[in-house]
Amino acid sequence: GQNIDQPTEMTATEGAIVQINCTYQTSGFNGLFWYQQHAGEAPTFLSYNVLDGLEEKGRFSSFLSRSKGYSYLLLKELQMKDSASYLCAVRDQNYQLIWGAGTKLIIKP
């Protein structure tokens, strides 16, 4: 079966750096997405990786290793507004998105 694993919850301190990991086992691979979802709101697109390596976008970076079935989202200079759930999703060989259950990130002052 297809599976996406990410930690259920993480806690970090304002101003620090946090890395949220995502491992996947899917039938084929056609890209990996990260979304941010604040409580009671829509998931919003953060990043997309299809080739190995690091994609940087401001305070957020996303890394992919296809051979290891692994990605991470790196958040720098954490702010209180970064408290949210972070969803990892992989597009499989049929171009269907397979979703992880999300990682709830709690930022403490």
Added chain:
Amino acid sequence: ETGVTQTPRHLVMGMTNKKSLKCEQHLGHNAMYWYKQSAKKPLELMFVYNFKEQTENNSVPSRFSPECPNSSHLFLHLHTLQPEDSALYLCASSLAGEAVDTQYFGPGTRLTVL
């Protein structure tokens, strides 16, 4: 209005009621999706429409009935639901055929079935 909108935002219904959820996208997309989001579970894809044609129905019970009259509007008709159907129902849209085909989500309808 911009992006993807959904109404109502909250809905409480009894098991014998009939109600409909509405989704509208203002992004010029040609694909629309219904997802179910339950606490601590992955998003579950329910239905996909490409160019108004239904292309996915992931074994969803018949008490959920989708309708896509045009590429901007999507409905989910509900009848004789069960308490376990209580969840957040999310609508999304994308530009099918694009290399990345990113999905953009609405804020969801929080559904409670009594």
